[in-house]
Amino acid sequence: MxxxxxxxxxxxxxxxxxxxxxxLQGVTVTIERGSFVAIMGASGSGKSTLMNLLGCLDRPTxxxxxxxxVPVERLDRDQxxxxxxxxxxxxxxxxxxxxxxxxxxxxQLPLLYATTDTGDADERAKRVLVLVGxxxxxxxxxxxLSGGQQQRIAIARALIxxxxxxxxxxxxxxxxSRTSAEIMAIFQQLNRTRGITLIVVTHSxxxxxxxxxxxxxxxxQIVGDNTGSIHQADRAQSSYAxxxxxx
Amino acid sequence: xxxxxxxxxxxxRALEVNKLRSALTxxxxxxxxxxxxxxxxxxxxxxxxxQQQIASIGSNTIIILPGSLTSSGMRMGSGNAVTLSExxxxxxxxxxxxxxxxxxxxxGAQVVYGNNNWATxxxxxxxxxxxxxxxxxASGSAFSQQDVxxxxxxxxxxxxxxxxxxxxxxxxxxxxRIKNMPFTVVGVLETKGQSPTGQDQDDVILLPxxxxxxxxxxxxxxxxxxVDSITMQAKSSNQIQAAQDxxxxxxxxxxxxxxxxxxxxxxxxxxEIFAAQETSFSHIMSLMLAAVASVSLIVGGIGIMNIMLxxxxxxxxxxxxxxxxxxxxxxxLTQFLxxxxxxxxxxxxxxxxxxxxxxxxxxxxxxxxxxxxxxxxLAVSSLLWWASASGITRHGRPPISILxxxxxxxxxxxxxxxxxxxxxxxxxxxxxx
Numbered sequence: 125m126x127x128x129x130x131x132x133x134x135x136x137x138x139x140x141x142x143x144x145x146x147x148l149q150g151v152t153v154t155i156e157r158g159s160f161v162a163i164m165g166a167s168g169s170g171k172s173t174l175m176n177l178l179g180c181l182d183r184p185t186x187x188x189x190x191x192x193x194v195p196v197e198r199l200d201r202d203q204x205x206x207x208x209x210x211x212x213x214x215x216x217x218x219x220x221x222x223x224x225x226x227x228x229x230x231x232q233l234p235l236l237y238a239t240t241d242t243g244d245a246d247e248r249a250k251r252v253l254v255l256v257g258x259x260x261x262x263x264x265x266x267x268x269l270s271g272g273q274q275q276r277i278a279i280a281r282a283l284i285x286x287x288x289x290x291x292x293x294x295x296x297x298x299x300x301s302r303t304s305a306e307i308m309a310i311f312q313q314l315n316r317t318r319g320i321t322l323i324v325v326t327h328s329x330x331x332x333x334x335x336x337x338x339x340x341x342x343x344x345q346i347v348g349d350n351t352g353s354i355h356q357a358d359r360a361q362s363s364y365a366x367x368x369x370x371x
Numbered sequence: 372x373x374x375x376x377x378x379x380x381x382x383x384r385a386l387e388v389n390k391l392r393s394a395l396t397x398x399x400x401x402x403x404x405x406x407x408x409x410x411x412x413x414x415x416x417x418x419x420x421x422q423q424q425i426a427s428i429g430s431n432t433i434i435i436l437p438g439s440l441t442s443s444g445m446r447m448g449s450g451n452a453v454t455l456s457e458x459x460x461x462x463x464x465x466x467x468x469x470x471x472x473x474x475x476x477x478x479g480a481q482v483v484y485g486n487n488n489w490a491t492x493x494x495x496x497x498x499x500x501x502x503x504x505x506x507x508x509a510s511g512s513a514f515s516q517q518d519v520x521x522x523x524x525x526x527x528x529x530x531x532x533x534x535x536x537x538x539x540x541x542x543x544x545x546x547x548r549i550k551n552m553p554f555t556v557v558g559v560l561e562t563k564g565q566s567p568t569g570q571d572q573d574d575v576i577l578l579p580x581x582x583x584x585x586x587x588x589x590x591x592x593x594x595x596x597x598v599d600s601i602t603m604q605a606k607s608s609n610q611i612q613a614a615q616d617x618x619x620x621x622x623x624x625x626x627x628x629x630x631x632x633x634x635x636x637x638x639x640x641x642x643e644i645f646a647a648q649e650t651s652f653s654h655i656m657s658l659m660l661a662a663v664a665s666v667s668l669i670v671g672g673i674g675i676m677n678i679m680l681x682x683x684x685x686x687x688x689x690x691x692x693x694x695x696x697x698x699x700x701x702x703x704l705t706q707f708l709x710x711x712x713x714x715x716x717x718x719x720x721x722x723x724x725x726x727x728x729x730x731x732x733x734x735x736x737x738x739x740x741x742x743x744x745x746x747x748x749l750a751v752s753s754l755l756w757w758a759s760a761s762g763i764t765r766h767g768r769p770p771i772s773i774l775x776x777x778x779x780x781x782x783x784x785x786x787x788x789x790x791x792x793x794x795x796x797x798x799x800x801x802x803x804x
Contacts, residue, residue: 179695201699225384234696281696
């Protein structure tokens with residue numbers, strides 16, 4: 125069985141007016157099923173660009189990318205859309221929810237674009253809302269929900285098509301530290317109990333501590349790749365426990 | 372099919388959750404369509420009104436005048452010779468395309484009632500004149516053929532003559548004096564108003580032609596049968612030319628003209644006389660309608676475009692998000708298309724109703740008949756126009772330009788390099804829309 129994600133010398137170049145930005149300069153990385161990876165680095169280091177490529181939102185300028193053994197760079201636009209729909213869940217810093225719709229409708233959004241039969245949409249939405257701890261809030265409007273609750277809805281939306289990978293770009297960037305810990309706890313739970321592969325882009329060491337592996341970026345290249353020690357995992361565990369314990 | 376119904380559900384929901392935006396977008400269409408319908412209806416009402424006035428001369432009428440008289444090399448102009456006769460008028464209706472022909476003698480006279488007097492025009496004619504000229508009798512009755520045959524001294528007065536001589540008194544049955552001879556007023560003509568050339572068509576007295584010739588006007592020639600003109604009527608408006616040709620042929624034959632000789636009469640129809648007037652009028656009217664309609668279309672169109680621009684710009688993130696969770700280019704396009712068509716149809720229908728209401732109000736105020744089938748047909752076609760036009764507006768340049776604008780803004784603030792997150796989506800949207 126191939127690794128879930130495998131890339132070979134990925135590069136990405138943006139043309140901004142007359143300036144050419146080499147956002148990625150040959151990134152080769154392998155991520156196994158069930159990993160929990162944090163991608164760290166300064167602004168402009170290329171971590172979000174890598175996220176876009178891994179999430180099939182964008183195509184590399186050169187290099188290769190296999191997702192679940194499929195060479196993604198050869199797929200057309202519609203096939204990429206289908207992969208995003210079926211295999212990948214996105215969680216964004218600013219939630220990106222449709223503000224005038226209910227929690228339920230937001231969660232069900234990916235089902236609207238699914239090509240396969242999705243069964244009872246309401247049933248599925250309720251199930252994922254339970255997973256993120258929002259049982260009974262199906263019909264709440266977004267304005268009635270806190271930032272943490274909105275991010276939970278975004279996670280529920282990412283989960284509804286039962287993806288293999290969850291890609292989170294600064295998922296706690298707009299949340300306070302306690303809510304951040306709660307959100308990260310949900311991620312950890314999903315990773316441990318359901319085996320979902322998690323890739324989190326973050327600035328924050330606190331967030332990164334939850335991950336089992338930390339990849340560090342600078343100037344479009346990987347400069348560090350640490351598989352977390354027991355010690356780190358313990359520390360992550362203890363901060364999670366601390367968040368749980370505080371009222 | 373399943374995807375289409377899904378797309379429609381998505382689009383309807385998107386319209387529903389953003390009622391204000393939907394309403395504003397629709398408003399532009401409503402105003403545009405209503406303006407076009409109202410201007411078209413009011414314009415066609417005005418046109419109809421003027422055509423009615425032209426028709427008041429009498430419909431399908433053809434006038435035959437005697438030819439010109441040449442005296443010592445001086446040509447006197449048409450109508451001076453005395454070549455037409457009452458028997459010509461009697462023969463003309465035998466032609467297949469001519470329904471009636473009436474002889475007319477014309478003269479002026481001073482008319483006296485009590486101590487009032489009035490100078491007016493006298494027409495000596497037959498009862499058929501009323502039908503040919505589309506006249507009717509307001510009170511009393513018209514004189515009869517018998518009055519013509521026995522040269523009775525009876526008169527039919529126009530409204531202007533009545534008001535000048537009688538004031539408030541009912542003239543029917545009264546006796547007036549024309550050239551010192553007593554005439555009994557048998558009826559009053561329905562008022563006809565001004566002719567398009569500004570003549571008062573009510574300042575007239577109609578007498579039996581026999582009476583007029585013998586007692587009032589006299590005859591211009593030794594021929595007692597001679598008349599000043601013949602007015603005839605074609606059976607329908609598209610038989611006018613045929614009727615004219617038949618009349619010419621018949622008169623040439625009756626007047627024993629050789630092929631080398633010119634007509635000793637001239638035939639004119641009313642359409643011909645007013646044709647020039649009417650064409651220039653219709654031309655100006657159509658130009659004006661087109662101008663007003665295109666102004667309202669442009670104004671409405673710009674309104675819609677603005678709303679669309681704002682709407683698409685505001686929704687760049689929504690488009691990006693939908694694509695991120697698996698919407699294909701086709702799904703986004705279908706959603707926007709369904710939204711546009713829905714708004715266009717709803718706005719178009721509302722516009723039609725508003726436009727018809729507006730023209731109904733105008734027709735009440737101006738006493739015009741404005742709401743016609745023509746207006747409705749136009750409404751339907753403009754509805755279709757709007758549906759397609761706003762569809763194009765939504766999927767043509769505006770979204771692209773707005774996305775580009777968004778991108779330029781990002782470039783300026785330098786956010787682009789920090790957050791390339793949305794770049795691919797903007798790219799995708801640009802390419803697809």
